[in-house]
Amino acid sequence: MLIDPIALIFLTVAVTTLAVVLYFLTRAYTKTAKELHELQIINNQMQNQLAEKPIKLLEQAHEKAQELIDQANRKAAEIVASSKTYEDNSNQSLKQNLAELEKEQANVFTKASQDMKLAYQNMITQVQEQDINALKTMTKDIQTDIVGDFKEFRDELEKETINSEKIAKEKIDEEYLVMEKDLQEYKKQKQQKVDDDIYKILYRVSEMVLNQGISYEKHKALVLEALETAKKEQVFR
């Protein structure tokens, strides 16, 4: 089999081209891998650094804070010391002022109290005089009123008593009449009952006596007499 020379050349060129391309690709890959490895190393270093740095920062901050506190304490002690002195001075001054003020006020109150006492005594005296006068007038008025009322009450009482006596007398008279009438009626009824009872007893005794006293012949005669009477009275029509 014969290969076309043109084709052979073309194949050779192509293979060569591909080999060159493969070479460059391999080289670029190797380079890239190397760079990646270096970056990984740097990254690890940075991570380690970052892990150690906050602790240091905290320690530094603590130290600074301690310093600040100490300074503040010192300052405060100074301020307290200075204020104590001021307080003592102020207290002394205030006490003096208060004592003066108290004295002044006591004087004022004493004077006012004496004035008020005087005024009050005057007022009491005046009121007492007025009260005595009013009481005297009132007593006279009350006396007059009571005497008048009592007289009126006595008159009314006398009037009512007389009326009541009159009414009571009338009522008693009426009741007495009713009772007398009832009593008479009762007596009459009782008398009537006694009469009736005696009458009944007498009638019954008569019956019994007659019943036992009538002979057989008399009975017969009485029946025949009854028949004769009936005949006369035309009972048997």
Place this chain on the structure above:
Amino acid sequence: MQGPALYDQLTTLLRTTTDVSSVLLCLEEFAASFYSGKTHEEQQQILKKLSPQVSVLLTEAFAKELITPENQIRIKRQIDELTDKLRTSKKLQMTLAFQPDEETITIFSNWIKKNVAQDLLLELHFDKSIVGGAVIIAGGEYRDYSVRKNLSNRFQIQRDEIMGLLG
């Protein structure tokens, strides 16, 4: 002798409703004997329980001849007629204060039959509380002729006088 004649004769002999009741009982027994196989003598004996005069009268009327199937219906009808009349006969009701004996009853009956009517029968009642005399009910009329009534009237009329006597 049948019908009204027998009734008239019988009521002349009968005095009270009690007598009539006895007659009615005997006649009922006598009529019942027609169907009981009793002998003629036995049938006559039933009627002899009554007073002699009444017995004779009824025997003459119903038991003189032998009771046979031929005549028993006729006799039974005559007996029924007589009993009906006796049951509806007129009565005079009289209440007495004593129990009268037979002789006294006869006296009263005779008086009634003589003075009022032959066929009138006495219906006697006894009430001691009327004391004496009689209470008579006849023909719808009521009359109290008792001693109790007289006594009551006397007491009513002479009440004041009696009470005056009592003081």
